[in-house]
Amino acid sequence: MIVAPPPTVADSWPAGIVVAVALFGLAIGSFLNVVIARLPAGRSLVRPRSTCPGCSALLKWYDNIPVLSFLALRGRCRTCGMRISWRYPIVEMVTAVVLVLAYVALGPTADFAVAVVLLPALIAITGIDLQHQLIPDAITLPGILVGLLLNLATGRISWVESVIGIVLGGGLFFLIILVSRGGMGGGDLKLGAMLGAFLGWKALLFGLFVAIVLGGVIGAAFLATGVRGRKDPIPFGPFLAAGGAMALVWGERAFSWWVRGFVG
Numbered sequence: 001m002i003v004a005p006p007p008t009v010a011d012s013w014p015a016g017i018v019v020a021v022a023l024f025g026l027a028i029g030s031f032l033n034v035v036i037a038r039l040p041a042g043r044s045l046v047r048p049r050s051t052c053p054g055c056s057a058l059l060k061w062y063d064n065i066p067v068l069s070f071l072a073l074r075g076r077c078r079t080c081g082m083r084i085s086w087r088y089p090i091v092e093m094v095t096a097v098v099l100v101l102a103y104v105a106l107g108p109t110a111d112f113a114v115a116v117v118l119l120p121a122l123i124a125i126t127g128i129d130l131q132h133q134l135i136p137d138a139i140t141l142p143g144i145l146v147g148l149l150l151n152l153a154t155g156r157i158s159w160v161e162s163v164i165g166i167v168l169g170g171g172l173f174f175l176i177i178l179v180s181r182g183g184m185g186g187g188d189l190k191l192g193a194m195l196g197a198f199l200g201w202k203a204l205l206f207g208l209f210v211a212i213v214l215g216g217v218i219g220a221a222f223l224a225t226g227v228r229g230r231k232d233p234i235p236f237g238p239f240l241a242a243g244g245a246m247a248l249v250w251g252e253r254a255f256s257w258w259v260r261g262f263v264g
């Protein structure tokens with residue numbers, strides 16, 4: 001008797017597609033490094049080509065291959081030997097891993113199409129906020145429009161939910177800024193509105209909940225271990241980005257659990 005083998009992970013997520021998504025993620029991550037280095041300084045993302053900040057040598061194509069070049073060069077410029085930041089391979093690997101996880105969780109769906117746009121934007125915002133304590137308008141303001149248009153185009157959530165998300169995300173941070181007087185900034189407000197546009201108001205609420213819990217736990221751990229003092233600001237953007245990413249996958253489901261919990 002022949003028994004068909006049970007379906008495996010490899011059947012539902014063909015290895016070829018996963019490898020393609022990972023390579024795509026590495027390439028996008030490489031571009032995000034350019035965004036993180038240049039956007040806060042107001043420099044063009046396209047020109048000039050990448051050079052070493054130490055000796056201004058133009059990088060050869062084979063010194064610009066995500067992760068591999070960093071390893072081959074042992075983290076140093078080929079020409080002058082200056083150290084290359086670990087940020088470069090980390091951003092490339094994080095982007096690849098996050099996009100692969102999104103594909104495994106969402107499959108070839110409209111949700112994944114949205115993830116391919118939203119998750120890289122959140123990684124760039126995280127990198128820039130960690131380095132410069134600012135969330136760039138150049139990402140969040142177009143992001144509000146792109147999030148709304150993507151939902152209109154794919155129909156994954158209605159445009160009404162997206163618009164309510166924008167108003168709710170921006171409005172909640174407006175209230176927090178009024179009450180906390182300096183705890184949060186306008187960058188958080190615009191990121192809140194952008195997340196609302198992409199996620200819709202239901203998943204947005206879950207994302208904000210995750211961000212506040214993560215921020216509270218990690219902030220308390222920083223204080224307890226003395227990594228950060230009571231006076232040192234901890235940027236909230238990375239927590240919002242993490243919450244937003246999780247909300248893209250679990251937000252709608254978590255929201256309906258909450259509603260069922262409240263209603264009965």
Ligand SMILES: [Zn+2]
Nearest residue numbers: 052055077080
């Ligand atoms: Zn150099």
